[in-house]
Amino acid sequence: MRKKYTLGVGLNLFDARAVLLEEKNKIVVQIDRRRKNTTANDTIQVILELCEGIISKAGRFKDRISSIGLALGGIVDKKKGTVYWPQRIDSNYVYISIPLKKYLEDKFKLPVVIENDANACVWAEYLCNFPKNNNIIYLFSGVGCGLLINGSVLRGKNGAAGEVFINQSKVMTSYLGDFSFLKPWPLDLGVVKRVKELIALGKNTSLIKNISPTGTLKIEDVFRAARNKDKLSKDVLKEAAFSLGIKLSLLINLFNPEIVIVGGGFEEAGNLFLDELNRAVKEFSFSEMRGNLKIVLSKLGRSATSLGAALIAVEEKPLHQ
Secondary structure (H helix, E strand, O other): OOOOOOEEEOOOOOOOEEEEEEOOOEEEEEEEOOOOOHHHHHHHHHHHHHHHHHHHHOOHHHEEEEEEEEEEEOOOEEOOOOEEEEEEOOEEEEEEEEEEEHHHHHOOOOOEEEEEHHHHHHHHHHOOOOOOOOOOOEEEEOOEEEEEEEEEEEOOOOOOEEOOOOOOOOOOOOOOEEHHHHOOOOOOOHHHHHHHHHHHHHOOHHHHHHOOOOOOOOOEEEEEEHHOOOOHHHHHOOOOOOOOHHHHHHHHHHHHHOEEEOOOHHHHHHHHHHHHHHHHHHHHHOOOOOOEEEEEOOOOOOHHHHHHHHHHHHHHOOOOO
């Protein structure tokens, strides 16, 4: 019997990646694309390029590709095959409904499974690295999380579980206090913006040389500078980790996990980020909930999203329609 292959596409904070997965979960082809923009149109274009690139590189295996798994951000309705994509307008976000499943199935004549990025990541980490742990939280930056509860991905009624923020409003206070901390966070936890603010205030940092003439700064440069002992970079990452740790403490108290995995790109921030995250969790979570809890950096890194997308497509064995 001829082997079958699954095409997995995943989008994360820095880039997009596609893999061709053999039946025994071995990656045989991989393609990366840098993400310049995160609008709906740009995202669809990247997805098409990756799918076409993998099919082209698959050679004699391309006729054995049985399905496509796609994992990306936004609210994913698996039943309808629709992604509600967050599109920023001024300081607010609106959600655009995109029927990605039908579009891709019509385009490539293959069954397609779509999944939220964080859900794909938690499933990949579970199968590949933590098969004995049935309760896992995967932090996809500070925007969302993947939840594995009793060995199953928690998707909720419409497949949208795991969003850890509320809609932003002009008024975000009540008689109990300010709750603006729960508004949407940027994918990079505001790290790049914070660095630029401190530079504008005259703070010294090696990152000045990394800012482009148009004012662009890559978060990877911040990670790299922190590893090279740049004080401003380290301070900003510690601020971000502390904020994320507060949000994580609420999730720990709510779900009582065995393992928390830091991913979505922030695994590259390293142990400095992880140490500060642990400090915040120790301060804000209940001691009963964090007993024997492990907080670790993602082992799969940037491969988690695409690999998870492929693994979920394999598991669901979608029928060609």
